[in-house]
Amino acid sequence: MVAQLEPSSINSSLSLPYSVQGLVQVFTTSQRNFFTAVMAQALRIAGQGTPVLIVQFLKGGIRQGAERPIQMSQHLDWFRCDLPRCIDTPQLDETETEALQQLWQYTQKVVSEGKYSLVVLDELSLAINFGLIPEAEVLEFLTKRPPHVDLILTGTEIPTSILDVADQITEIRRSHQP
Numbered sequence: 001m002v003a004q005l006e007p008s009s010i011n012s013s014l015s016l017p018y019s020v021q022g023l024v025q026v027f028t029t030s031q032r033n034f035f036t037a038v039m040a041q042a043l044r045i046a047g048q049g050t051p052v053l054i055v056q057f058l059k060g061g062i063r064q065g066a067e068r069p070i071q072m073s074q075h076l077d078w079f080r081c082d083l084p085r086c087i088d089t090p091q092l093d094e095t096e097t098e099a100l101q102q103l104w105q106y107t108q109k110v111v112s113e114g115k116y117s118l119v120v121l122d123e124l125s126l127a128i129n130f131g132l133i134p135e136a137e138v139l140e141f142l143t144k145r146p147p148h149v150d151l152i153l154t155g156t157e158i159p160t161s162i163l164d165v166a167d168q169i170t171e172i173r174r175s176h177q178p
Contacts, residue, residue, distance in 0.1 A: 119152070124153050
């Protein structure tokens with residue numbers, strides 16, 4: 001006979017004699033096509049009852065924004081920029097720039113509140129490289145986050161300063177030619 005436990009009863013009974021520090025993980029590749037592996041990890045963790053936030057900085061097309069999150073499961077919230085298109089260039093109009101800044105400010109706010117244990121920041125490096133989000137702000141955000149929060153940053157060409165503070169760096173490469 002198999003008993004099914006409530007996730008809250010599992011988490012509430014866990015008492016460690018030490019504090020667990022969150023990690024900064026970086027997933028990088030030269031192609032923009034590996035989000036599936038990171039998403040699978042986020043879904044698996046959320047399925048175990050851990051609160052997860054996914055923020056896609058450069059994806060648009062569904063007019064979502066912080067006011068209209070997609071709730072993938074009981075423990076997984078997913079936000080995209082409130083834009084009619086995906087961002088693939090540093091040239092944005094005023095509305096697009098404002099939407100991206102609102103998402104960045106909202107992300108910083110909710111992470112500082114400590115509600116989520118895992119936060120995925122998809123394509124944050126491209127937003128930095130395009131000059132849309134200042135690298136110095138991201139570094140400050142990484143160091144000031146609540147100590148229990150794990151962060152996963154994805155993207156191509158991750159700035160060296162971020163790689164220097166990362167606890168784990170995963171470089172995804174193709175193993176064969178199509």
